[in-house]
Amino acid sequence: MIKRILQHFAARVLTAGLSFAVVWLTARYLGAAGRGQVSLFFTDVSGLALLAGLVGGSSLIYLVPRRNVWLLLRPAYGWGVLVSLAGAAVVGLLRPVGLAYVLHLGAVSLIQILLSINVLLLLGRQRERSYNALTTVQAALLAVALALAFGPLRWLSVEAYYYANYLAYGLPWLMSTGLLLRLPDTWRHRRLRRRATARELARHSRGAHLSNLLAFANYRFSYYAVAYLVDTQALGVLSVGVALAEAIWLIPRSTSLIQYVALVNAPDKRRQTHAALRGSRLTLLATAGAVLALAAVPAKWLAAIFGPEFGMAHGVILALAPGILINGAGMQASTYFAGTGQYGVNNRATLLGLATTVPLCLVLVPRLGIVGAALSMSASYAAGVLYLVGRYRRAIEAEWYDLLPGWEDVRGVALRLMRNEE
Numbered sequence: 206m207i208k209r210i211l212q213h214f215a216a217r218v219l220t221a222g223l224s225f226a227v228v229w230l231t232a233r234y235l236g237a238a239g240r241g242q243v244s245l246f247f248t249d250v251s252g253l254a255l256l257a258g259l260v261g262g263s264s265l266i267y268l269v270p271r272r273n274v275w276l277l278l279r280p281a282y283g284w285g286v287l288v289s290l291a292g293a294a295v296v297g298l299l300r301p302v303g304l305a306y307v308l309h310l311g312a313v314s315l316i317q318i319l320l321s322i323n324v325l326l327l328l329g330r331q332r333e334r335s336y337n338a339l340t341t342v343q344a345a346l347l348a349v350a351l352a353l354a355f356g357p358l359r360w361l362s363v364e365a366y367y368y369a370n371y372l373a374y375g376l377p378w379l380m381s382t383g384l385l386l387r388l389p390d391t392w393r394h395r396r397l398r399r400r401a402t403a404r405e406l407a408r409h410s411r412g413a414h415l416s417n418l419l420a421f422a423n424y425r426f427s428y429y430a431v432a433y434l435v436d437t438q439a440l441g442v443l444s445v446g447v448a449l450a451e452a453i454w455l456i457p458r459s460t461s462l463i464q465y466v467a468l469v470n471a472p473d474k475r476r477q478t479h480a481a482l483r484g485s486r487l488t489l490l491a492t493a494g495a496v497l498a499l500a501a502v503p504a505k506w507l508a509a510i511f512g513p514e515f516g517m518a519h520g521v522i523l524a525l526a527p528g529i530l531i532n533g534a535g536m537q538a539s540t541y542f543a544g545t546g547q548y549g550v551n552n553r554a555t556l557l558g559l560a561t562t563v564p565l566c567l568v569l570v571p572r573l574g575i576v577g578a579a580l581s582m583s584a585s586y587a588a589g590v591l592y593l594v595g596r597y598r599r600a601i602e603a604e605w606y607d608l609l610p611g612w613e614d615v616r617g618v619a620l621r622l623m624r625n626e627e
Contacts, residue, residue: 216337217455223344227351228448229511231366234355237514241437242363244444248425253292253314254321255421260284261322262417269329274390281322289315309367316374323381335384339377347373419555423562423585427578430566435574443575445511446521450529453495457533460488461540485537492533500526521579528583535590538597550596558589
C-alpha cells in the first residue's frame, strides 16, 4: 500500500509542478488582472465539471469494479454534454460576459468532463499507471502550450489560455478512450439493463457527489466574493496564494485516493481502514512539514517569481496555512465515509464549513480584502473537519493518538522502503 501511495504521490508531485508552471506563466505574462480572469474561468469550468459529477464523479470508481464500463459511460457522457452546454448558457445569463466566453466555457468544460469520466473509469479498474500518465500528460500539455503562446508566439491574451485547454484536455481524452476500448467489457446490452445501470449511477452519484459540490462552494465562494466586492486584480493575487497553499494537498489527496480505491475493493472495510491508519498518520506529518516550509517563503520571493503585484500573496498564505493543514487531515476521514457509502457525514461537515465561510466572507472581504477571504476559508475548514474527524474516530473505534503521527511510523516506513516491501 505504501509503495503504491508513493508512486501515485510522485506522479502528483510532477503534475503539481506543471500546474505551478501554469500559475507562474499566467501571472507573469498576464499580470494580476489577467490572472484573475483566468482564475474565474477555471473556477467556472470546475463548477460545471462538478455538476457533471452528479451522474458520474467518484461513484464511477465505486461502481466500475462491479459493472460494465460502457453501461456507466453512456449516461455519464450524456449528462456531461447537457451540463456543459446548459451550464455555460446559464453563466452567460447571470454574469456580464461575452458570447466568446460562453462558447469557450461550454467547449472546455465538455472536454474536461469527458476526460474526467474516462480516467475515473480506468482508476476504478485499478489502472493507476494509466491514470497517473494521463493526468501528467494533461498538465504538461497545458504548460507547454502556454509557454509557446506567451514566449515565441507573443500571444499575451487570456484567449491563449482558452485554446491551450483544448489541446491539454482533448489529446488525453483521445488517449484515454483508446485505453477504455482495450478493456474486455462488451458493447451491447439490453435496454432495460442500460436504464437500470443509469439509475444506479445517478442514485450513488447524488449522495456521493453532493459533498463535492458543497466543498466546491466552500472552497471557491471567496473567489466570487473578491471578484464582486473588490476586483479581478485582487482575485488574481488571491488565486496565486491559494494555488500555492492548496498544492500542499497533493500529499493527502494522493494518500486518500489510493486508500479510497483500496477501500471500495476490500471485502473487509474495517480491517482495510485500520491497515491504512499508518499511511494517514505519515500523510499528516508530511503535510505539516510542507505547510511550514511554504509559510517561511518571504513576500519578496513571491514578488520576484510572479511579479511585483503578487508579494501580497504572502499574507494569503499565512492566513490559509492553518486551514490547509486541518483540511488535509480531514481528507482521510472523508475518504472513509465515501468509501463506505456514508455520504451524509461528509455532506454535513461540508455544510457546516459553508455556513461558516459565507457570512465570514461577506464581513471580512470588504474590510480585509484577500486576507479576509483567506481567513474565512481557514475558519470554514476548521469547522467542518472538527466534526468530520470526531465522527471518524468514533466510527472506527480509535483513540485520538491513533490518528496522530509518531516516531514509530517514520521508522516503520523507512524499514519497508529499504526492504522494498509492497
